[in-house]
Ligand SMILES: Nc1ncnc2c1ncn2[C@@H]1O[C@H](COP(=O)(O)OP(=O)(O)OP(=O)(O)O)[C@@H](O)[C@H]1O
């Protein structure tokens with residue numbers, strides 16, 4: 001089977017800083033892959049490039065065999081690649097249902113004739129059922145993450161990119177959200193690429209890890225190999241000590 | 248030929264004085280000042296009142312008029328714009344309200360008839376067989392001088408460096424201890440002052456009447472779109488392009504067609520290089 | 529979706545009934561004329577609110593669409609002596625064409641390019657009318673348009689009907705999924721993109737709708753005045769419309785229409801003050817900006833009817 005996503009030599013420079021350096025990897029249909037890396041490794045920048053929010057300085061991205069590098073973000077979504085944001089971005093002044101409804105208006109959701117029913121179904125699917133009319137302003141962090149996932153699912157993606165969905169959550173919340181993501185992967189036939197910068201959350205969840213440091217991919221492999229990889233340990237231990245020191 | 252060269256330079260200098268102030272206050276304080284044309288009109292009327300009504304000598308009247316308008320700009324920013332800064336639309340609306348109020352105030356005080364401001368220099372200069380009004384030459388020289396001074400001020404002084412820092416990243420500048428609000432006031436004073444000076448310099452040879460600010464402001468918009476919002480070099484280059492294109496069109500076709508130039512310039516820029524020519528730097 | 533409640537519909541019917549009956553009860557040609565202008569301003573304000581109020585992209589040159597609609601009527605009816613009924617549809621078409629011309633390049637961009645381009649284009653068009661006076665009649669404009677109807681009262685009712693249709697259509701659109709998208713665009717364009725929404729497309733189409741109704745109002749106005757002149761393009765017209773929307777409450781549409789009617793009546797009553805009239809607009813605007821940022825009419829109506837919902 002051919003690759004769903006093919007990233008080739010992607011580089012992004014901000015002035016003197018190279019945020020992503022010559023990144024290449026592929027995802028197959030049904031993969032559940034994680035991107036691991038310390039703060040500032042370039043993970044979010046890579047997501048921004050994949051989803052059309054930033055043009056890469058160099059490199060190419062093929063999705064379903066099509067070059068998507070120069071497409072606008074909404075066009076990428078409409079090819080079947082949806083994302084969530086690290087810092088959640090709900091539509092302020094709208095309730096939960098309306099937040100999801102916006103995404104139900106996208107072209108890939110045109111098969112869903114009853115938009116409201118579809119939006120309600122999605123809210124229920126991510127565990128926010130029955131709370132349609134609640135405003136987003138008062139929503140706790142974990143629920144905002146779920147809302148973002150519901151909004152991404154509304155566009156009926158083949159590939160779902162999740163940017164640090166667990167950041168800032170307590171351990172029981174993490175466990176519940178991890179279950180949700182696992183279920184989506186299994187039941188919705190989704191390919192998932194998930195960013196995380198703490199090793200532990202990955203282990204049980206993903207089947208393959210792409211480790212990044214200073215914009216470079218330093219290792220790719222199953223989680224149990226990655227934790228033993230010297231470069232990863234070096235990058236990680238070094239970095240953790242740094243972040244302890246600065247904290 | 249020489250005539251085009253000089254008249255084009257005069258137009259360009261006047262446009263640049265207007266556009267640079269407009270783009271500066273946008274770049275630094277994110278204020279899209281729709282009252283910018285009022286500064287130009289107020290400059291001309293202040294000069295008129297001081298010279299023709301109060302009989303102040305011209306050489307004192309001109310700087311005094313600049314100061315008055317700069318003070319007006321500072322007060323406007325401080326008391327009308329700053330409280331509304333949270334909303335971009337509110338800022339646009341309040342500056343628009345100010346421009347309307349100024350136009351109406353001028354209209355009620357002075358009526359719609361044209362007013363005359365005496366020339367600073369009465370003589371004509373003949374260069375290469377072409378007669379050029381001394382007043383126009385003065386406008387050109389002063390315009391170039393003011394822009395040069397402004398450039399030196401921004402590049403070479405501590406205050407200038409602070410202004411640049413605020414325009415690049417207001418939050419970071421605030422952390423570094425730069426008093427952003429004071430910077431806004433200073434930049435507003437500079438912006439209003441240069442626009443007023445432009446108004447004063449043209450007042451002897453253009454018509455002074457309440458709506459005189461609108462068209463130059465629309466030209467300043469066009470220049471800023473062509474040059475790229477917030478870019479000073481961009482707006483100077485765009486002023487030259489617009490000033491010369493208009494002069495050439497006026498010379499080759501007719502003055503009637505000059506108004507089309509800015510429209511075409513805006514449309515063409517937006518079509519081919521939306522971020523303005525700044526993108527070329 | 530935000531449903532229209534019965535009380536809103538009842539309120540709308542009462543307002544329309546009052547407006548329709550007023551000139552019958554008082555029976556003065558002067559009042560009929562003033563109300564016709566009121567109603568046309570209502571169309572302009574509602575149409576501004578639909579695009580700019582909902583998406584948050586400030587249109588500072590609505591007079592561009594008003595003027596092109598009116599001049600289309602002027603050229604058709606007076607110069608090419610066409611059937612005056614062609615004016616309305618063609619006024620719409622020409623205004624929509626201009627909206628594409630200005631909207632397409634500018635609405636793709638971030639920043640205030642759209643606001644600047646709209647303002648400049650309308651100001652420049654006003655100048656062009658003066659410059660090409662051989663064709664446009666210059667300062668005097670174009671005279672001698674044919675009236676659409678002989679009786680002023682019928683024409684007023686006709687205009688009132690068009691206002692009612694405008695408000696109903698735009699309100700329904702604003703409260704549909706379409707309106708939801710426009711409000712989402714106002715909130716966060718990047719998130720809209722991430723939700724697969726072609727933001728530029730929706731902005732341009734809503735500008736086209738807005739321009740269409742403004743052009744229709746322009747053509748109506750031309751056939752009421754039976755003449756068109758350059759001030760129709762003026763910045764003052766655009767600003768007057770924006771102030772009306774502000775007073776009405778941005779994004780409410782019906783509020784804009786009601787505020788337009790009230791403010792036009794008020795201006796008419798203050799006619800004696802002559803030159804000071806614009807001051808009243810300016811002061812109203814400043815007061816609203818500082819003390820009633822959400823406007824007056826729509827918040828008041830919501831407050832009044834809160835208990836009845
Ligand atoms: N728009 C931008 N302009 C300039 N520099 C940027 C921009 N976006 C990111 N960077 C820089 O690029 C580097 C990588 O940032 P990125 O956000 O991709 O890291 P990350 O791996 O997502 O980190 P985190 O775990 O903190 O989310 C950082 O040094 C960051 O400061």
Ligand SMILES: [Mg+2]
Nearest residue numbers: 043044045086
């Ligand atoms: Mg990140």
